[in-house]
Amino acid sequence: MNYPNGKKNNVKQQSSDPKYGFSNRGMTLEDDINATNTFYLDRDKAIIHKKPTPVQIVNVHYPKRSAAVITEGYFKQASTTDYNGIYKHKYIDFEAKETKNKTRFPLANIHEHQIMHMKSIIDHGGVSFLIIRFAVYNETYYMPAESFIPLWDKQFNGGKKSIPYETIKEEGYVIPFHYQARVNYLEVIDKLYF
Amino acid sequence: MNYPNGKKNNVKQQSSDPKYGFSNRGMTLEDDINATNTFYLDRDKAIIHKKPTPVQIVNVHYPKRSAAVITEGYFKQASTTDYNGIYKHKYIDFEAKETKNKTRFPLANIHEHQIMHMKSIIDHGGVSFLIIRFAVYNETYYMPAESFIPLWDKQFNGGKKSIPYETIKEEGYVIPFHYQARVNYLEVIDKLYF
Known part of the structure; x- marks a missing residue:
């Protein structure tokens, strides 16, 4: 398993850790990512937004x-991914998916044109990845597009x-929680990049 | 003058310049930029998309x-600009506005949070600009955020x-037409950058 901060981590630790506590209850992955992006924006760390849901207005x-x-x-x-923006001069582009499945991440969650898009982003020098959450374990992984594709x-x-x-555990990186x-x-x- | 597709157009101006020909008839700036982005995408030159119109779904x-x-x-x-993406490893972010005004570009076209956003993009190493079209002249300008702000x-x-x-003519760059x-x-x- 890969840990970006070099620290060990596992499910039990997370659920017993008060920092995950009640405040996390009922929050979807999208809520969490939006809150994270707002925090990054407020601190002027990165400018990442969720794209609006595409609606055909009749x-x-x-x-x-x-x-x-x-x-x-x-x-x-959507023909692209849900989130993009800029961090330390780099173009950032990712998709986020949550699954209730305990043992596997179903590929039907990601469409072919999203894969094509992620391939292109890498070719043009951007950073592309998936954020995958296993809801049952409350574990969230960073999966580089280079590994996922x-x-x-x-x-x-x-x-x-x-x-x-297990493959996601091996090839992905645990995304650390910050309050x-x-x-x-x-x-x-x-x-990975700096 | 009305056309079968229901769109109004300034025929005289456009048809007087052979390079714009008839195919440009009834095209808005947004149509033109979308077609341009599709062309860039097909040729694998850049990956730039228009963000969907933000809709609050009730x-x-x-x-x-x-x-x-x-x-x-x-x-x-919209809290950001309309278009973003990646070109030659650079994060690209811009807004596009068309005016029917002959002598001035009204600033009410751009909201304060869009200006804040553009400032941030520059600070984080991205390329930010406005595309401004004077519809009456069928002239389209690239206005760097650094000059516009x-x-x-x-x-x-x-x-x-x-x-x-006149100021836009002086400080901006004519965007060339390509068929x-x-x-x-x-x-x-x-x-400007390469």
Whole structure:
């Protein structure tokens, strides 16, 4: 297993550690990442935002003297990843997924055009990765696109439609918890790139 | 004058310049930039996307056997710029605005939090700029954030609420037209950074 800070870590430690305590209850991975990005922004550490959910707007109603109302819209599939921005001059681009599965990360969570996008980002000199949370263990991993893409590709060469939890433990990096940066992924980036 | 597609257009200006030809008819600045970004993507020159319009989703209806329908939503003000991505290892971030004004660019087009965002991007080593089109002249300018921000700030020190067209001509760079990259802004970035 890889640890960016060199510290040992395991599930039991996390759940028994008061810092994970009650404040984490009911927070989704997205909530945690948004809070983390806000913290980074406030501290002027990095500028990373979640892209808005893509909506196809079909009908808009314009009432007099009040705001326009979208009365018909549909969710569109995202063609890129959910988060991007800049950190220490580097272009940062990632996707985040949470699974309730205890033993595997199902690859259906990531679409082919997102993989294509991540490949391109690496080719153009950006930093691309996945944040994967195993909700049952409350463990969150940083999975470099460079490691994830070959695993994703394998499914078309007789491989399985999921990545074992153990593989993610081996090839990914535990993202440390910080009480304000709940998914403190910049620490992993620091370790890997700076 | 009205066209079958329902869009208004200034035919005289555009058709008088052969390089813009008829294919440009009815294209907004956003259309042109999207087409340019698609071209860049197809040629693997840069990965730049427009962020989806931020929508606050209030009500969603889930019909059986068909896609979820957003039945109530509102437009939210964007807290960042509209476009970002990566080019030659650099983080790229910009906003695009078209004006029908002949003599000035009204500063109300750009919000304060967008200015704050652009300042941050520069501080963190990114490339930030505005694309400003004077629709009447069919002229499109690349205005570096470094030049634009002080002009924007001036309005709070007794300055005007707009920037004269002449100033944009002087401090900005004409974005060349390319028949597939209609707003070929990477050419300006190449000149300024590479």
